[in-house]
Amino acid sequence: MRLDKFICDCTGLTRSQAGKLIRQALVLIDGQPCKQPATQLKPEQQVELDGEVLALTGPRYFVMHKPTGYVCSTDDPDHNTVFVLMDEPRLDKLHTVGRLDLDTTGLLLITDDGQWSHKISSPKHECAKTYRAWLADPVDDSAIRLFAEGVMLRGEKHPTKAAQLEIVSPHECLLTIHEGRYHQVKRMFAAIGNKVEKLHREKIGDFVLDANSLAEGEYRVLTEAEVAAFVG
Template sequence: MERLQKVIAHAGVASRRKAEKMITEGKVTVNGKVVKELGTKVSPNDDVEVEGVPLTKEAPVYYLLYKPRGVISSVKDDKGRKVVTDYLPDVEERIFPIGRLDFDTSGILLLTNDGEFANLLMHPSHEVDKVYIVKTKGIPEDEQLKRFKKGVTIEGETFKAVHTKVLSADAKKNSAIIQVILHEGKNRQIRKMFEGLGYPVDKLKRERYGSLTLQGLNAGDYRPLKPHEIKQLRQMAEENVK
């Protein structure tokens, strides 16, 4: 027997918090009856529906996508733009992205139907390294970049980087290539950090997530995660979540 909200989250329908809200709002039925109690437990034999849609008892799947630029990190878009799941047409399970990459950002994006795994990785304290390569307009000084480690506050929100390093600089083109390592992943974080210093981001790519890289993939390619990769990610996140 498992808590109803956990079962809903594990099915990939919503985060556990959102699942709890759906339950209290009367959007969930168990064996045809509306259930609003958060302490409700269900077994694999119970029929659970969320907003009239039965939960499919899918086996968990895990994928790595090399997200191209100009793609929405979502499963649908009301403006008809391309979304990340368009690149995995052969996957039958109801998968969704773990976190997001901005529309103009390329690189590693993980997708799954395992809501519990996704919530674990997105926990703010999981401390899995996410490595980005940034091309800036202008060449920041090392001392300026060191501010990122202490944290910079922009519009009332504080952003931090674990590590920054200038990989190369082109004085003629007035641009730099910089490596940035994050643990957190706030909306447009890197772009806001560099714009706050006066160096707009020209290109941005996430090239590593934990021990996962883009090796052997071109933009738009995807592959299933290997069992040891899933285990390693789970262990990294569980070790660091407070």
């Protein structure tokens, strides 16, 4: 890896900023100043910047209890993004695993590991996602069968994959889907003549959001076991 790229990845500096520091002899390789940004580093070499040893951190994995009013993107001209809720270096390297709508709350995974997020969000892996939905009108028991068989969404060519619906009360349901189409939960209920008034994601795979330990707007690092369980 080039020296300037290594410094960028470790610190979040731009390539030009890293190059300037290198040319000013502020960067040491194995204790010796190096002024060439394009220097190729060997794995065993130690790099110091202003007396601090630099090291690449491994992939990062977080779980957030997303509040309403935030979008799942890195930049939005009209709304705050979920990343303003995080105090982490190199936020620009992170991305959300799938997206929750502006007004949807609940379980949100965030990482800089593209392969890990793809295994969770890709439809071919059919990772289950469970939502709690509050509806405008009472839900009839017939919806359980309709969702299990798959429903046609407006503008789509193929019905949804089989989904599991549990009616908690006339206006409250738990819906588990195995794909992630645009606004899918809201569109599924619209397809049977109902409207979602409030939506909250509670579960992805076997991981359940614990609202008692993670309040809206809070996040934490996932444990190694939790990370492995999502793709295991």
